[in-house]
Amino acid sequence: MGFDHVKTNLEKTLERISLAAERVGRSPDEVVLVAVSKTFPFEAVEAAAAAGQRIFGENRVQELAAKVETATEKFEWHLIGHLQSNKAGKAVRLADMIHSVDSSKLAARIATAARDLGIVSKILLEVNVSGEKSKFGLSSSDVKSVAEAIMAEESLELRGLMTMAPFGASELESRQIFSTLRGMRDVLETALGVALPELSMGMSSDFEPAILEGATLVRIGTAIFGDRN
Numbered sequence: 153m154g155f156d157h158v159k160t161n162l163e164k165t166l167e168r169i170s171l172a173a174e175r176v177g178r179s180p181d182e183v184v185l186v187a188v189s190k191t192f193p194f195e196a197v198e199a200a201a202a203a204g205q206r207i208f209g210e211n212r213v214q215e216l217a218a219k220v221e222t223a224t225e226k227f228e229w230h231l232i233g234h235l236q237s238n239k240a241g242k243a244v245r246l247a248d249m250i251h252s253v254d255s256s257k258l259a260a261r262i263a264t265a266a267r268d269l270g271i272v273s274k275i276l277l278e279v280n281v282s283g284e285k286s287k288f289g290l291s292s293s294d295v296k297s298v299a300e301a302i303m304a305e306e307s308l309e310l311r312g313l314m315t316m317a318p319f320g321a322s323e324l325e326s327r328q329i330f331s332t333l334r335g336m337r338d339v340l341e342t343a344l345g346v347a348l349p350e351l352s353m354g355m356s357s358d359f360e361p362a363i364l365e366g367a368t369l370v371r372i373g374t375a376i377f378g379d380r381n
């Protein structure tokens with residue numbers, strides 16, 4: 153499989169990100185692209201890196217580990233997929249940010265691992281805004297208590313919230329989900345008295361509505377690397 157298409161796709165994606173940001177008067181550099189390289193070989197990462205991309209997302213710890221080991225340059229790696237508590241230690245060592253914290257148990261495991269390593273782990277809380285049964289993420293009603301538990305951990309830095317719109321949602325439905333997440337973040341900032349600057353929302357099919365609603369991190373795979381098998 154060749155990856156000659158990656159450079160053009162990346163440029164087109166960055167252009168679409170800029171246009172969406174400008175539509176709502178935001179600066180394009182307020183929106184950071186996480187290129188989701190999951191399931192693709194390391195050559196895909198190299199192709200994107202050659203075109204200037206430095207931030208990559210993976211959804212499994214095992215695959216993240218393999219790519220981090222292969223990399224000869226320093227990239228920024230984000231873990232975006234569901235994380236089991238027993239893999240928290242490995243995730244903390246490998247990932248610059250974990251987007252998918254969805255329980256206080258997992259947060260506590262990440263905190264312990266980070267403390268043992270003498271680092272502060274940057275995390276996001278994943279919220280199941282739509283309430284779909286098949287989705288990971290905290291229910292909206294649990295977010296505040298888990299956030300409070302995280303605030304008490306010196307080895308954790310809560311940076312914001314993450315969500316996914318339901319598969320096949322219309323643009324309007326997606327925008328409602330994203331705007332709800334932003335509202336939740338605003339309420340949480342006031343309640344906890346801390347800044348929660350990051351909103352990780354938007355994938356290939358819905359990153360434009362996400363940016364219109366305030367996304368600061370967009371997680372895009374297919375639009376850059378092509379279809380996954």
Ligand SMILES: *Cc1c(COP(=O)(O)O)cnc(C)c1O
Nearest residue numbers: 188211232355356371372373374
């Ligand atoms: C795979 C994945 C993405 C990227 O999805 P695309 O539709 O390929 O852009 C984003 N976020 C999460 C959590 C994912 O697992």
